[in-house]
Amino acid sequence: MTIDFELSPKIKGTQKMLRMFAENAVRPQARKYDEEEHEKPWDLLKMVHGFMKGGVGGSLGGGEKKEEGGEKKRSERQLTTAVVVEEIFWGDAGIALAFPGQGLGGAAVQATGTPEQKEQFLARFSGEEPVWGAMAITEPEAGSDTANLRTTAVKDGNEWVLNGEKIFVTAGKSALEDSKGFVVVWATVDPKAGRAGIKPFIVEAGAPGMQITKIEDKMGIRCSDTVSLSFMDCRIPETNILGSAEVVDPKTAGTKGFKGVMATFDATRPMVAAMAIGVGRAALDLLKQTMAEEGLEVRYGICPNRMTALERDIMDMEANLKAARLLTWRAVWMLDNGDRNSLEASMAKAKAGLVVTQVTQKCVELMGPLGYSRKLLLEKWMRDAKINDIFEGTGQIQMLITARNVLGFGRDKLK
Amino acid sequence: MLSFDLSEEQALVKETIAGFANDMMDPLSRECDESGEVSGDLVKTGWELEIIPSCVPEEYGGFGEGASALTGAIAYEELAHGDLSTALHIVSPTVMAYTVLLYGTDEQKKMYLPVACGEAFTPAAAALVEPRYAFCPSQLTTSAVRDGEEYILNGSKCLVPLAGEADNLLVFASTNPGMGFAGVDAFIVPKGAEGVSVGERELNMGLKALATYEVGFKDAKVPLANKVGGDRGIDFMDLISRSRLALAAMAIGMMRRAAEHSRDYAKERIAFGDPIGSRQAIAFMVAEMFMETDASRMLLWEAAWKCDKGEDFAKDAAMAKNYAAEKCMKVCDGAVQVMGGHGYVRDNMPELWFRNARAFSALEGLVMV
Incomplete structure (x- = not known):
């Protein structure tokens, strides 16, 4: 192979189809489900479920390992997902985040579940009705600092007993109230063991002792529900732990420990970057279209010191957005090749989150009162975009991961 | 199909140039900057990387099949990783070489490309930048006006690398003012031609090892045959x-x-x-x-x-x-x-x-x- 930026005909076909879908089916509903927070576009979600059956939503959460046998196989699975995600999020980020499917919960099962667990928990996503999977990791006192989790899991006979409180659970209501889904809850089996004691547990919808205590009202991505969960002596079968219950020293645990599990989320970071890029592109497309209607042209070829401020802004935004996309594609391409991509994945997300926050804010600024008005979707995109710099690790956390990779410092050396 | 893999050839180019850049250019970077000169050894070894010949077809003295921008980009990144002044010095003849290679008439290719592919480094200076506020190549003030069998050049250039050392200059001048980029042509100007004056070596904030000059044109006469590409001109x-x-x-x-x-x-x-x-x-x-x-x-x-x-x-x-x-x-x-x-x-x-x-x-x- 040699350097090539051409997407394969298959991906291009998918991209074209999704672009039409995003434009015609998703975007027209964007405003409605921004205004009517906590409502869902059921017809659309059922249709999406019908033709994806956990496909896109599921792959949002990353993937199966395909290194079995040590053979590296070149696939385009992750790249396809990244391209699809960008298109749908170009349509609308809120609705896209509400799409049914495995989500992050499913990703955790994919990454760490036994074959039996995968069958037991993932089959539901290809049933008749849309189903959601969710993940609960953040707590009121522990955001990015996941080692500080306080939710506990105690073995009692052939059950685990969970106690604690989780917040910011994306699609928690969808998974637990609107469908027979599940949430993957991260809890410690040994509070003294730090990160090594933290394990993922599957909690099914309707589990006794689990309650949705709050549904957040948010600035953006309002079609996607975000909930708080409380666990009071919540009992789940002992087989619902993902991976081993054994607490092992993270230094010797290899891929089996907390670190290994988190590494599987290297796959999700570029997808969050792709989400961001979709929103940023939407904003820039609208600005450029408006400029064209006003008869304004960008003179890309002239020197920057001869450009107008507007031209420089447009050029900067385009370059940044493209750079973010290419960094993202590189990260997923590595994943598709079976290569570790921690550095590249964190770079992609850090760049994309930042770029899109800036691009959407700049576009609103440049459009003036039109940008600020709710008559257009631009103001919504600015609100939506901000989440990309926050969820799945803030921009600062991404920089921290990037810096650790670049400097070769562990978490002990670079706090 | 999306890929970020270098080809075998590109990987080899990268490795070879990186070796030269890290082992030879980089350690001499400070010395070159202080002395204001690129060491002759560096130029000689850099030239032996055969960057230009690898792009020029055999009939014109090289062994390549045209210039690959990607391979060039990979090569130049490595060169500048060693030292920027030296890198610019070594590949400064590329502008003349590639302009002729891409747009020259057959006669021009036969005349100038074998020199650019020669065994020894032969300076060839490209004159584009002009010494004025917010210079942009879309608005050249150096003009070339046809007068019978000749073009008459007027104007001044700066940041012309190796103008003092080169025998020939490639001068970009406006033949059609108001046409922006489309109104520019390139002329091969012998340095000794009447009306061409090379000034003192320029003093810049950086790039101190790279010799650059101001060059002035006052009714300098250039034969028609020296307009790159003849009537067709350049893009x-x-x-x-x-x-x-x-x-x-x-x-x-x-x-x-x-x-x-x-x-x-x-x-x-x-x-x-x-x-x-x-x-x-x-x-x-x-x-x-x-x-x-x-x-x-x-x-x-x-x-x-x-x-x-x-x-x-x-x-x-x-x-x-x-x-x-x-x-x-x-x-x-x-x-x-x-x-x-x-x-x-x-x-x-x-x-x-x-x-x-x-x-x-x-x-x-x-x-x-």
Whole structure:
């Protein structure tokens, strides 16, 4: 192979189809489900479920390992997902985040579940009705600092007993109230063991002792529900732990420990970057279209010191957005090749989150009162975009991961 | 199908040039800057990399099949990773060579390309930049007006590399003012021609090892045969864009060097009991340096890839160059900052990179892929 930026005909076909879908089916509903927070576009979600059956939503959460046998196989699975995600999020980020499917919960099962667990928990996503999977990791006192989790899991006979409180659970209501889904809850089996004691547990919808205590009202991505969960002596079968219950020293645990599990989320970071890029592109497309209607042209070829401020802004935004996309594609391409991509994945997300926050804010600024008005979707995109710099690790956390990779410092050396 | 793999040939080019750049160019970087000269050994060894012959077909003295922008971009990044002044010096004849290769008449190719593929380095100077406020190649004031069998050139140029040493200059002049990029032609001007005056060597903030000159044209007469491409002329936008790819690649090479230096220093330098890189303020600066180096390279590679495919890449090349130039300045500024006072003194390299980095906002058309 040699350097090539051409997407394969298959991906291009998918991209074209999704672009039409995003434009015609998703975007027209964007405003409605921004205004009517906590409502869902059921017809659309059922249709999406019908033709994806956990496909896109599921792959949002990353993937199966395909290194079995040590053979590296070149696939385009992750790249396809990244391209699809960008298109749908170009349509609308809120609705896209509400799409049914495995989500992050499913990703955790994919990454760490036994074959039996995968069958037991993932089959539901290809049933008749849309189903959601969710993940609960953040707590009121522990955001990015996941080692500080306080939710506990105690073995009692052939059950685990969970106690604690989780917040910011994306699609928690969808998974637990609107469908027979599940949430993957991260809890410690040994509070003294730090990160090594933290394990993922599957909690099914309707589990006794689990309650949705709050549904957040948010600035953006309002079609996607975000909930708080409380666990009071919540009992789940002992087989619902993902991976081993054994607490092992993270230094010797290899891929089996907390670190290994988190590494599987290297796959999700570029997808969050792709989400961001979709929103940023939407904003820039609208600005450029408006400029064209006003008869304004960008003179890309002239020197920057001869450009107008507007031209420089447009050029900067385009370059940044493209750079973010290419960094993202590189990260997923590595994943598709079976290569570790921690550095590249964190770079992609850090760049994309930042770029899109800036691009959407700049576009609103440049459009003036039109940008600020709710008559257009631009103001919504600015609100939506901000989440990309926050969820799945803030921009600062991404920089921290990037810096650790670049400097070769562990978490002990670079706090 | 999307891929970021280098071809075998590109990997070899990268490895070979990296070896030369790291082992020979980089250690002499400071010495060249202080002495104001690129060492002859470096030029000789650099020339033996055969960058130009590898792009020129056999019938004109080379052994290649045309210039690959991507391979050039990979090669130039490595060169500039060694030292920018030396890199610019070694590949400065590319502008004359590739302009003739791409747009010259058969006679012109036969006359000038074998020289550009010769065994010894032969300087050939490209005169594009003009000494005035907010210079832009779309608005050249140097004019070429046809008068019978000749063109009459008037105007002045600056930042002309090796003009003092070269026998021939490639002069870009406006033949059709008001037409922007489309109104520009290129002329091969013997330096001894009447009306051509090469000034004193220029003194610049950086690039001190690279000899650049002002060149003036006062009713300089150039025969018709020396207009590149004859009646057909050149595609100036294409050439400028190829030059922008080359400059972007060099900006990336230099910022990568500065980023690596900052990383290594941040790991070694102890303050308050820990390496300074163990604090986020410094660690994030270093992380951003690497992130923006990669981001710049992605933009460059995509633009170069388009160029090689024969697609319109002018916009992409401009964006890649502007982006890389800006980030190179920022990264080199950071490289000084990470070292504090040690970055400001000439015992260490960052101040040199800092001075060199700003050059990219003034340079156009000095080198080409």
